Amino acid sequence: MNIDENLLYSFGAEDKNYKKRESVFREDDHAIYYFQISEGKVKLNNYNENGKEFIHNILGKKQSFGEAMLFLNQDYPINAICLEDSRIIRLPKKKFFEMITQNPDLSLEMNACLSQEIFYKLKMMQSLASQNPMQRLKGLLDYLKSYHDEDCHQCFHIAFTRQQIANLTGLRVETVIRNLKKMEKEGMLSLQDRKILY
Known part of the structure; x- marks a missing residue:
């Protein structure tokens, strides 16, 4: 999902800079922000019991991540790690829901993006099988x-x-x-x- 940055800032979003290999969030952290990449790349991953990494996705400029957990009120099941120095816009959960409520067209766009994520997961599960x-x-x-x-x-x-x-x-x-x-x-x-x- 790519929400207009000015709209995000108007609801109180802030920029946060991350270094390469720095974590944006870790598995089991509580979901409290909407994240959107302004500059850089982020990988979503986790590790199995033997320490082998599994990458769920690699995201770049104008892509968002972690928003599904805001709707579910769940902890993150994955890590988000910067692959390069990155600038990420983050909007607190409460403000995120205010923005969506006041801009209902964003809900339709978000549904399309979440549907695309589900499609990706299903296609990858089929391939991985x-x-x-x-x-x-x-x-x-x-x-x-x-x-x-x-x-x-x-x-x-x-x-x-x-x-x-x-x-x-x-x-x-x-x-x-x-x-x-x-x-x-x-x-x-x-x-x-x-x-x-x-």
């Missing part, structure tokens, strides 16, 4: 490309590292590298100067 690593990768790449209007073959740049792709798909980085090369041989994508073009 596959034992075939190539199918998992294809599911992720198809989803990422679906956000862009380009209707071209092998022109969409996947702006994630191999490690991030591994953490998004639950695969080992070696498996990701091996299967990306297979996908290139089969003509499904191009690998140019360490870039993945899909």
Whole structure:
């Protein structure tokens, strides 16, 4: 979701600067703010009992996160960690609900964004259920490309590292590298100067 920054500020939002690797919130923190990225990148993740990271999403400029927990009055089930120095707008929960009440069109937009998140989770669950690593990768790449209007073959740049792709798909980085090369041989994508073009 991308709410006009001036509207957020008019309801009392503030900018907060975060350093690379700094946490915006941690798993089990109580949800008390609406967050929107003004500059930078944030990953949503958690770790299993063996310490292996699973990335739920990587978000950038003009994207929001954590708002679903405001509606549920639940603690966060994930961490939000900055991947680079970031400036994030945060609006207290009470003010967030005032803003939504006074601007009902935002509710429709928020429903669309939350629906998109659910769609993403369902598509990823479907891909992750596959034992075939190539199918998992294809599911992720198809989803990422679906956000862009380009209707071209092998022109969409996947702006994630191999490690991030591994953490998004639950695969080992070696498996990701091996299967990306297979996908290139089969003509499904191009690998140019360490870039993945899909």
